[in-house]
Amino acid sequence: MTKPKPRKTASPHHQVIQGTIHIHSKGFGFVTPSDPSLFPEDVFIPKHLKKNAVDGDFVEIAINSDKKSEKGPEGYVLSITKRAKEQLVGIVWIINPKGNYVLYVQSLGDAKSAFVRKKNGISYEIGDRLLLNVLDWGDENAPVLCEVMEKIGTIYDTESDIPAAVKDFGIRAEFPPHLVKIAKKLPKKVPKEDLSGRLDLRDLETFTIDPTTAKDFDDALSLSKDEKGYHLAVHIADVSHYVKEGSPFDEEAKLRSNSTYFPGECVPMLPEALSNHLCSLKEKELRLTISVLVDFDLEGNQLRSKIEKAYIYSQKRFTYEEAKEVLDGKIKSPYLPTLQLMEELCLLLKKKRSERGSVDLALPEVVIQVDKKGEPYGYQVVEYDITHQLVEEFMLKANEIVAEYFVKRSESAVFRIHEVPSQENLEEFYALARSLGFPLNAKPSQEDVQKLFTLAKQSPHIHRLSVAFIRSMKLAIYSHQNVGHYGLALENYCHFTSPIRRYSDLVTHRLLFDKTPPPNLEEIARTCSEKERTSFKAEVSVVLMKKLRLLSAYQKEDPSRIYKGVLSKIKPFGFFFEVEPLQFEGFIHISDLRDDFYEFNQKIQTLIGQNTGKSFKMGDPLEIVLSEIDLITLECKWILLQDVSKKPKSKKKKSFYKHTFKKKTSRKSRKKS
Structure with a gap:
């Protein structure tokens, strides 16, 4: 089914308000109204209806009174009234054949990339951390266009971790x-x-x-x-x-x-x-x-x-x-x-x-x-x-x-x-608790939840339950x-x-x-x-960058180092797990499970092997090995210990440059570059 395109104007019966948008790492967002007297609660904005708003932007939205999702009242962005910032911090990710730069920008949310044109006499290397001034915020078909203000350091320089974060998030580090x-x-x-x-x-x-x-x-x-x-x-x-x-x-x-x-x-x-x-x-x-x-x-x-x-x-x-x-x-x-x-x-x-x-x-x-x-x-x-x-x-x-x-x-x-919290979010948490074997009645009270956590303290599921409960709040x-x-x-x-x-x-x-x-x-x-x-x-x-650096050091020291984890979330395309005791979330794609082809059973929230009958469900202990780590994109590739010696199933690996960036820069508005 085709997703509806972002709207330019509000429907006559949809209330229009302004507020600050907070973007989740998965792309969707919530808008906190600037005037609670006009609308008293945060408004959920689906990923495809936020236009090119980024975290912290002041936006004008319309509230869809006909639709209310499990995340609360739902709306759509009409316009970005004021950008949260005009400067970004990016890391040189790709240098294209013309010498132009693609930068990975974490704060851009799901877009994640910015484009910088080559300048004569000035060159940068992959991994350089740069402070960028935004020239054009682009749209769904074109990347964010920037110019370089200064070089902060490189991703390989640990001393630049904090200065990069300070500039990226606008923290006032120096006193006047x-x-x-x-x-x-x-x-x-x-x-x-x-x-x-x-x-x-x-x-x-x-x-x-x-x-x-x-x-x-x-x-x-x-x-x-x-x-x-x-x-x-x-x-x-x-x-x-x-x-x-x-x-x-x-x-x-x-x-x-x-x-x-x-x-x-x-x-x-x-x-x-x-x-x-x-x-x-x-x-x-x-x-x-x-x-x-x-x-x-x-x-x-x-x-x-x-x-x-x-x-x-x-x-x-x-x-x-x-x-x-x-x-x-x-x-x-x-x-x-x-x-x-x-x-x-x-x-x-x-x-x-x-x-x-x-x-x-x-x-x-x-x-x-x-x-x-x-x-x-x-x-x-x-x-x-x-x-x-x-x-x-x-x-x-x-x-x-x-x-x-x-x-x-x-x-x-x-x-x-x-x-x-919303009842929908609580129901999701209750379902998780029940799936892990904790007794809860049909309509748990706040006291029942408190008793659940008292019971769970000696359980291997305590961290998973705590994180899930916090996320439901x-x-x-x-x-x-x-x-x-x-x-x-x-x-x-x-x-x-x-x-x-x-x-x-x-x-x-x-x-x-x-x-x-x-x-x-x-x-x-x-x-x-x-x-x-x-x-x-x-x-x-x-903290995430320091954890990745620590994992990278461990990998260099012992590439076959075994980590223990607990499976925390099942999806049709794979599963998430908590790497112990670092409190680091890892993910394994279904195509990287090398011993079988797995199908997702939604009813019991379990991945089941078609041939072996082997299953993966929430709370299962895992032994994993870190295969690859990328300090630029903050990504790790993990494999199960049992699959270390097995060849991966064949699959085509998408090139970001080929499938995403090149496509976006082919528009007439970018041909001058």
């Missing part, structure tokens, strides 16, 4: 010179006059627990217990004292909206004089805080709370690993009794969160280890142990208390909201309108605990003590959401 000068004049220690009017909490036993590599310490903890219950203090750096609204620091922080974390490097929201020094709750340093003081009874029920401007003295800087060793009795510490109390209270709070239906996705994190030049040399699997859990529980509680403070007083705030975003947080099962929630690295939290701090909210709170919330998404994509792009 005038801001650097102002930062240099900041005091090294907290002046005595700054302590006036604040609660003195220096007598509390206080410490921080953070990753080994952390330098910006947003939060510190104090906890005691008596016959009435627990007395918790969550101390958060008072960044708002130093970063006043409208100041040069504030204007730059607003543009950045958050810090961006790459392997081995951080692009901070605030200059280091603030983020790593004056605001950071460093060990054995007097620091200003906004502290949430909360009392619980012996069962962990919240009794009372208050929010105070204070100052503290952190006695100890713990890493997660060190705190865990203290709790395990491997090293001695005078802070052991307090850590044990924290574990007690943490478990009580976790139990209550579980009872209300909050889903706990405690997945291990893979951290890629890099040297000073950005070369990956290994990885660390960081387990979500009790020390991570107790910090998270106390931060969640502080955020909840602050959100409730605003709600009870009917005051404006920037809330962290997480809307209820809507994104958590910032909003001036409070609709609750589905994932946490909370009616009120905001971000308060990380003002050094999140602008939303800094705004929250100001709103606590400044009763006149800024008039543009809605715009601030929207910008914070968009910048958060951009930073996440930049971070993921660099």
Whole structure:
């Protein structure tokens, strides 16, 4: 069946709105309306109806009121009102016979390619990373035409990974010179006059627990217990004292909206004089805080709370690993009794969160280890142990208390909201869980899902289920309108605990003590959401490149190295799998299964061999070998261990240049090249 062509005008009964489009790697997109009062939810845009819009573009769309897909309301792009960027980062992929260049551009979505004409006296090589200025965005029949602005480096140079991502995603990496000068004049220690009017909490036993590599310490903890219950203090750096609204620091922080974390490097929201020094709750340093003081009874029920401007003295800087060793009795510490109390209270709070239906996705994190030049040399699997859990529980509680403070007083705030997922997406997740053998009734509640994950924690399917559940969810975003947080099962929630690295939290701090909210709170919330998404994509792009470099190094060291994986998704054309423990998604095409010809049984979501009866289904363990890796296109070719010695089935291999690029450049509009 022929797909309908993109429309140029809207049908009379289709509502027209504007918004920002976010493109999925598979080509389809979602548009977030710029004015939620006109349309309150994101609109799904099928791949063939997005024209040549790319991620982040501001577009005008029409909403097809006659059609609603499983992904929600559906629409089509009428026009691109404003491009998200006029510059791209591409990698020289093909040099054609005339000396012109085809560049692989990841941020172009499914198009993936740009064209640069040859210039006399200037030449580039395959693998060069180039900053491009867009001359013509092309269309469905012609590629994007660009000119080269500068050479960033090459794909073979690990030191260019982060600079390339910074330019590609528009991350503000350098602070303006005038801001650097102002930062240099900041005091090294907290002046005595700054302590006036604040609660003195220096007598509390206080410490921080953070990753080994952390330098910006947003939060510190104090906890005691008596016959009435627990007395918790969550101390958060008072960044708002130093970063006043409208100041040069504030204007730059607003543009950045958050810090961006790459392997081995951080692009901070605030200059280091603030983020790593004056605001950071460093060990054995007097620091200003906004502290949430909360009392619980012996069962962990919240009794009372208050929010105070204070100052503290952190006695100890713990890493997660060190705190865990203290709790395990491997090293001695005078802070052991307090850590044990924290574990007690943490478990009580976790139990209550579980009872209300909050889903706990405690997945291990893979951290890629890099040297000073950005070369990956290994990885660390960081387990979500009790020390991570107790910090998270106390931060969640502080955020909840602050959100409730605003709600009870009917005051404006920037809330962290997480809307209820679509029923269609949830049904897809339920079907996966049932196919993996987990019992679920016909209409599972949020509590049922929570129980499912408790049951699945000891299962090999836990990671697959967690990823599938996350994908079925809507994104958590910032909003001036409070609709609750589905994932946490909370009616009120905001971000308060990380003002050094999140602008939303800094705004929250100001709103606590400044009763006149800024008039543009809605715009601030929207910008914070968009910048958060951009930073996440930049971070993921660099982590992916580092993982590929690591795999490439392993392949050179041992071409026959065997990897273990778990089959995660079945399609008629092949299957996806998770490479353990790297949390890397691989794919094997059906034509690369060399022992048989396989057919897809949709009913049982299984690939079945026609002759052998052998099958592949979700959750199956795999042993695979990396056959090829391409750092330019970010692609890997995997084969099953059992097929390593077998010849591949014959098939014609398509040439991108022959079938795609050449066809597109044959149009009259490109003949001048």
